[in-house]
Amino acid sequence: MILSLSKKLYSELVFRKALYWLKSEYQWTMEENEGEWLIKLNCSQEDFVNCNYELHKLLNDYSLREKIDSQTDDLKLAIIRKALKDLSKE
Amino acid sequence: MTNYKSLPIKFRELKDGRTVISNLANTYHVLDNIQSLRDAFELGQCTDKNLLNELEQKLFITSDADFESKVHLTTSAFSKRINKDLTSPRLIMIVPTLRCDHHCSYCQVSRVNADLSGFDLQSSQIPSLINYITKIEKPPYKIEFQGGEPLLAFDFIQTFYEQFEIEVGKENFNIVIATSLSLIDESIINWCRGKNVGFSTSIDAGKKAHNKHRKLITKDSFELVQKNINWIHHELGREKIGTVTTVTRDGLEGYDELVDTHLALGLIGMFVRPVSSYGFAEEKQAKDISIIDFMVFYKKLISRILNENLSGTPLIEHFLLIHYKRLLNSPSAAYIDLMAPAGYLKNSILIDYTGNVFGSDEARMVYRKYGADELIIGHINNTELNLEHSTQLLAHSFNFDVPGCSDCVYQGSCGSDPIYHLQDFGEPIGDKSYSRFCELHKSIFDFIFELIRDQKYKNVLDGWLND
Ligand code: SF4
Numbered sequence: 001m002i003l004s005l006s007k008k009l010y011s012e013l014v015f016r017k018a019l020y021w022l023k024s025e026y027q028w029t030m031e032e033n034e035g036e037w038l039i040k041l042n043c044s045q046e047d048f049v050n051c052n053y054e055l056h057k058l059l060n061d062y063s064l065r066e067k068i069d070s071q072t073d074d075l076k077l078a079i080i081r082k083a084l085k086d087l088s089k090e
Numbered sequence: 091m092t093n094y095k096s097l098p099i100k101f102r103e104l105k106d107g108r109t110v111i112s113n114l115a116n117t118y119h120v121l122d123n124i125q126s127l128r129d130a131f132e133l134g135q136c137t138d139k140n141l142l143n144e145l146e147q148k149l150f151i152t153s154d155a156d157f158e159s160k161v162h163l164t165t166s167a168f169s170k171r172i173n174k175d176l177t178s179p180r181l182i183m184i185v186p187t188l189r190c191d192h193h194c195s196y197c198q199v200s201r202v203n204a205d206l207s208g209f210d211l212q213s214s215q216i217p218s219l220i221n222y223i224t225k226i227e228k229p230p231y232k233i234e235f236q237g238g239e240p241l242l243a244f245d246f247i248q249t250f251y252e253q254f255e256i257e258v259g260k261e262n263f264n265i266v267i268a269t270s271l272s273l274i275d276e277s278i279i280n281w282c283r284g285k286n287v288g289f290s291t292s293i294d295a296g297k298k299a300h301n302k303h304r305k306l307i308t309k310d311s312f313e314l315v316q317k318n319i320n321w322i323h324h325e326l327g328r329e330k331i332g333t334v335t336t337v338t339r340d341g342l343e344g345y346d347e348l349v350d351t352h353l354a355l356g357l358i359g360m361f362v363r364p365v366s367s368y369g370f371a372e373e374k375q376a377k378d379i380s381i382i383d384f385m386v387f388y389k390k391l392i393s394r395i396l397n398e399n400l401s402g403t404p405l406i407e408h409f410l411l412i413h414y415k416r417l418l419n420s421p422s423a424a425y426i427d428l429m430a431p432a433g434y435l436k437n438s439i440l441i442d443y444t445g446n447v448f449g450s451d452e453a454r455m456v457y458r459k460y461g462a463d464e465l466i467i468g469h470i471n472n473t474e475l476n477l478e479h480s481t482q483l484l485a486h487s488f489n490f491d492v493p494g495c496s497d498c499v500y501q502g503s504c505g506s507d508p509i510y511h512l513q514d515f516g517e518p519i520g521d522k523s524y525s526r527f528c529e530l531h532k533s534i535f536d537f538i539f540e541l542i543r544d545q546k547y548k549n550v551l552d553g554w555l556n557d
Contacts, residue, residue: 020494021523061103064124065497068099068131076098079114079161080490083169087176 001048003039010059014066018058026051094142094151096131097164102499110539115167116419116502117148120539171419171502175431178424180227183234183440183451186211186243192270193305201238211443213249215470219441220257222470229262236451241273248281266290271318272306279325288330289322291315293351295337296344303338319355328356335362337387339378345391352405361408362391381529389537399550406554413534414551416503428505432487435480445470449480452509483508486518494522500535
């Protein structure tokens with residue numbers, strides 16, 4: 001079975017992070033065409049419904065993280081760099 | 091303050107819909123729901139002044155005017171946290187013998203029979219051992235004798251103690267013997283009087299589980315350990331013995347029996363964790379008990395313990411306490427599994443019966459099973475360390491930079507276990523979505539947020555912080 005999701009909705013990173021945490025019982029492979037991410041799942045109809053639900057929950061979660069992080073990612077890196085530099089001087 | 095800027099955060103939605111947030115300073119806050127998170131951090135539309143004040147104090151947001159100072163405070167808290175994990179004292183473990191009188195199903199090191207030869211450190215090696223320890227570590231020294239069964243090599247321990255005391259002074263070291271206690275006798279008790287020596291022993295969840303897995307020919311390991319704990323209490327003092335519990339499938343119903351056993355023995359502390367799959371521990375044992383199974387057991391256990399405390403009976407569960415301390419950035423929260431960078435090598439070292447040196451107990455277990463020579467970092471006859479491989483393991487253990495952990499709300503409190511992941515995934519980071527290590531610690535942190543929602547339970551945990 002194939003789950004297709006528009007590339008406009010989610011970035012590749014959000015997509016890959018969501019797949020990372022998908023339960024191990026769902027075996028998937030990922031492909032893409034011009035406008036969509038295609039997830040091929042080797043499972044029953046019932047598992048497909050559950051997997052679809054779980055994946056969308058994860059996509060939502062990582063999409064929100066991406067939005068929140070986009071405001072502070074540079075600052076986060078700067079803080080980590082400065083802290084590690086301070087530590088290496090000690 | 092309604093005009094504010096967000097500082098970097100992580101979040102996690104709990105099962106009850108509340109949302110935990112944390113930051114690089116490793117402070118935590120629980121929001122009522124995911125919408126509060128969106129309002130405060132995605133849309134910048136939070137108008138609840140009390141909430142905003144609290145978020146500002148905890149370094150989640152800042153006004154324009156305070157931006158620099160808040161960033162400075164965050165940087166310094168982050169750096170302090172890493173420094174604390176880098177500089178905690180090192181535990182030195184010594185395996186004087188691999189021989190053992192027990193034959194436990196979850197033995198991780200493939201012990202050998204008590205009458206075999208060739209599996210002991212020799213007393214003649216003690217000067218090299220002491221020389222090695224004093225070269226690599228500063229006082230005060232924390233030494234733990236492990237096995238096999240260390241009491242089978244008690245002469246070695248005595249001689250080591252006497253020579254070490256001369257070398258470093260009595261006030262500069264402390265020794266714990268990790269033992270099943272089955273072989274303790276009057277001469278051992280008498281020798282221990284007035285010395286810096288304590289014991290750590292195992293009590294499993296219920297007599298049935300204990301005797302099934304901790305196999306003695308006489309089938310009375312559980313009875314012996316109880317008798318001998320009482321004996322140590324009486325002769326040496328209550329503070330001289332601590333217990334560790336390994337939970338297997340056979341113990342999953344034993345939570346009340348475990349508490350009853352501890353209370354009947356007058357013990358006021360316990361340390362409970364699931365069986366692990368290191369080294370030779372029968373894999374089936376570890377796989378048989380999922381983290382979900384363990385957590386069902388653990389929640390019942392903790393509920394009983396907290397209610398005992400509320401009705402005036404003191405009893406601390408240290409595995410939970412150490413996780414709670416990590417969430418609070420407590421200064422005494424050093425626990426080798428929960429350190430990032432990992433506690434491997436910098437906070438622990440193990441010298442086995444061959445004189446080989448490893449970066450942790452788990453590393454020698456994995457070495458014994460897979461013969462991974464790169465895990466041997468040295469030998470007591472030579473103070474040079476072979477750190478090439480270990481440095482790489484440590485370099486991969488800063489969890490703010492690791493897939494899976496880099497987005498995790500518990501990243502600042504959790505740890506990194508490169509040896510576990512090396513064993514299960516063939517590389518030190520592993521896939522956290524399949525990792526038992528990750529599932530266990532994440533579940534415990536979630537559980538703490540569930541518990542402290544109830545003020546009376548929070549009060550008990552806060553009380554434990556002072557013990
Ligand atoms: S191991 Fe798991 S719980 Fe710990 S920081 Fe990483 S993702 Fe979070």
